[in-house]
Amino acid sequence: MSTYDYEKSITAFNEDSLKLEVAADENITTTLNSITSEEGIDENGDPTGTATITFHFESALTSGEETALDSLVAAHTGTPPLVPVYRASSKILTEEKSVTESGPGWEVLGGAVTTPSFFTPNVAACKGRVVGEYKSQGTGAKLRICEDGVDSGQFDVPDTSGAWTKMQWFSTTAPVVGTHTYTIEGQLNDATSCSVRFVDVSLLEFVS
DSSP states (O other): OEEEEEEEEGGGOOHHHHHHHHHHOTTOOSOEEEEEEEEEEOTTSOEEEEEEEEEEESSOOOHHHHHHHHHHHHHOOOOOOOEEEEEEEEEEEOSOEEOOOOSSSOEEEEEEEEOHHHHOSOGGGEEEEEEEEEEEESSOOEEEEEETTEEEEEEEOOOOTTOOEEEEEEOSSOOOSSOEEEEEEEEOTTOSEEEEEEEEEEEEEEEO
16 A cells, blocks of 8 residues: 655545545546545644645555646645435436437437426536436447437447446536426447437436
8 A cells, every 4th residue: 555645724625525536537547545634733732724634545656646646636625525416307218219310410319398497496506317228239329418409418328239238427517497308319320229218317406
C-alpha cells in the first residue's frame, strides 16, 4: 500500500466527495483503498482549522496519476456529494422494438407524455435515468432520449453478440417545466442489428 498526504482546510474537505472524484478521474486507475484525515493542532494545542488528508492506494501511483491527484485535491471544494431522490417514472417502451434507421436520421421507438414539474418544482436539478434491455450485433448503433424531439442524452450501444443485456444511462440535460413528449430513438449505423425492450425513464432530483 502507498500513501499520499495533503493539507487542506477542514471546511474544504469532504471524504465522500473525494472518493467519488478519484473514482471518476480517468487518469487515476490505481485502486484507492481508503482516505483518512487528522486535524491540525498548533503548539498550544489549539486546532489550526486544517487537516492532513491521507490517500491510501493499493500500490504506488505513476507520475501521471500523482499529477492528476494533485490537481484533483487542489480543485476539491469540500462540497458534499449530491444524492439522487426518486420522483416519478414513465414506461416508454414495453415489447421488443428493432432499430432499422441507418442514420443520420433517428427512428422513434417509443415514448410517453408527462409533466416533470408536477412531481417537483426543482426540475433544473433533475435528470432522467433510462433503464431497459438491448441486444446488438456489431458496433455503431446509438440510442437517445429526447424531450419534444430535442436530444437529451445518447447511449453508444456495444456489441452483445445478440444476447440481451441490461442498460442504465442518464440524460445529460434537465427537463423543462411543463408537459412534454419524451421519446427513445435509435440509429443502426454500422451495426448489423439492434433491438431494445422494457424501457423506463425515472425522474431523479439530485439534492445536497
